[in-house]
Amino acid sequence: MNPFSIDSAKALEEVAAFSRKLADGVQAVAGIGEVEVGCSAKDAVYSEDKLTLYRYKPLAPDAGFAPVLLCYALVNRPYMVDLQHDRSLVRGLLERGLDVYLIDWGYPDGADRFLEIDDYVNGYLDRCVEQVRKASGRDAINLLGVCQGGTFSLCYTALHPEKVSNLITMVTPVDFQTPENLLSKWARHIDVDRMVDVMGNISGELLNMTFLSLMPFRLTSQKYVALADIIDDSTQLENFIRMEKWIFDSPDQAGETFRQFIKWMFQENRLMQGTLELGGRRVDLSTIQCPVFNIYATQDHLVPPSASMPLESLVGTKDYSVFAFPGGHIGIYVSGRARQVPQAIGDWLAARG
Amino acid sequence: MSDRDPQAAWLDAWTATQRDMWQKFLSGNATAAPQPAPGLAQFMQFFGQPLPESSQDVTRKMMEFGEGYLGVAREFWKLVESAGGSGKGDTLQRELEALRSSFTQGFSKLYGGGPLGADMLAAWQRMGGPAAAGAGSQMPPWPALPALGLTRERQEAMERLGQAAMRYQQALGRYGEMLGRVSADAVERLSKRIARGAQSNEQIGSFRAMYDLWVDCGEQAFAAAAHGADFAKAQSEVNDALMELKTEQQKQVEDWARSLDLPTRTEMNTLLKRVNTLRRRLRELEEEVEQGRRKRGP
Known part of the structure; x- marks a missing residue:
């Protein structure tokens, strides 16, 4: 039979409707105005170089737990965890009476090109932990690491176990060489030494191009065509623009940190092999004895579940829990089901006092 | 005089024109096929009201891909027209072959050389900046001649630059070929899906359904290639070749800067490393002082 059931009248109707939506869309986007990101009130409590440590204002009576320090990745901006009122991990935690801090790494520039992973983990992150410990009067805090920030948090907890009472990792890679990991397959072939020697810092645009090219048809074409479907819904349109702003708000990466991350993690898989050293000390994940809550996304194309799940066999704790979120790397923050995540974190922390 | 928003009026006119062009095209009365919405982007650029910063990129992409979609x-x-009246065995296969050819040409035109190639290759070119833009035109005039005399080092540097430019162009070409094969595979998969749908009485009822099917096939074709070692090698060769080219250019810029007693990147790097070392040392000393203070007690 004919593979198509499209006659000229139907075709004209469809094309005319699409043209109308495209024209309406131009007007609708223009009418939305500047979108705002980051919905929860917060105060800057510490800053150093490009870094700022924020403390969020409470939204509920104090639940009495140690503060939660959010350690975001160096890639993209941390306001993803507090994007908008109805899509905010931070808000979900605040509503459960948690005291929430967030590290904003800022935008590294040429002066930061020689910052190393050691500077981030044993330097910036440690000083932020110190600030939170001092402010709360507690010896140990809850550390929540996201993506690359999760990898840093694992390193930190292994090196400073006395300062972390509970560790939560979200979409965090541990095994960087699993077969599903396309990013890893590409990264393993790159001459990263030459790249960093030549470019210094690695541009956010290059990283974005790489991430988008993991699924080029969907991420660079289809989603903009599909925009026509939501053009009449100003709320959805605004959400779309907000997400776009986040996706393309990409800080450059400090060159040396990028070199070490690609070489040590993707190419040599040192965290998995137990051969990573920072500041002259071996990062041994088996020294992590505090409770660990590992959250991964089942459809994550950037950090596939297979990259996160091996954590269980590496940490020394007997209190290891896992939460498989049904969604992708970004959906874990902004999808309709994203509310499950702060709920799960809150419940997990509450069970540990 | 009408107080109608001139932008809305223009968009109305553009929509009506599109409809008229498509009506003629679909009825077979058009002298030429409707072009993919010419003028919308240009209009916005010259006459549209200034857009909020966060909306500019979305608007640009929406117009770009919307126009592209109409072309698709x-x-x-x-x-659809070529499949009309066909339905069985060889006839259907012949039609699909024709569709396949039409797709390949259509998408090539739409994306300027390949659905993937244009975007990704352009991104590499942007990353390269002036180094990539000039690549290929910087071959030294006599690359095979031995370098002699006072200008020997200069000639050798130019030769290295030329060789690096050539390597980059070749790498880009091989990468483009690989992306072209992905496009061809995507079309092949699409043809098979259409044929399978026809055999199982699942007709495609809209352009949009067809487009989504194309995207599915494209992603499958891309994934099949991108996970292979050949793809990763071709991609990394583009990167490595570009880095070599930029290295040679940087050397020339540094020579020029040194000759004018201007600061160079190398000198800046040395200074930044020294500052970092000093900062680390200072922190260590501060910690030692703090520990000593703690030991002594309050």
């Missing part, structure tokens, strides 16, 4: 729809209609 035009190609789809050719397929």
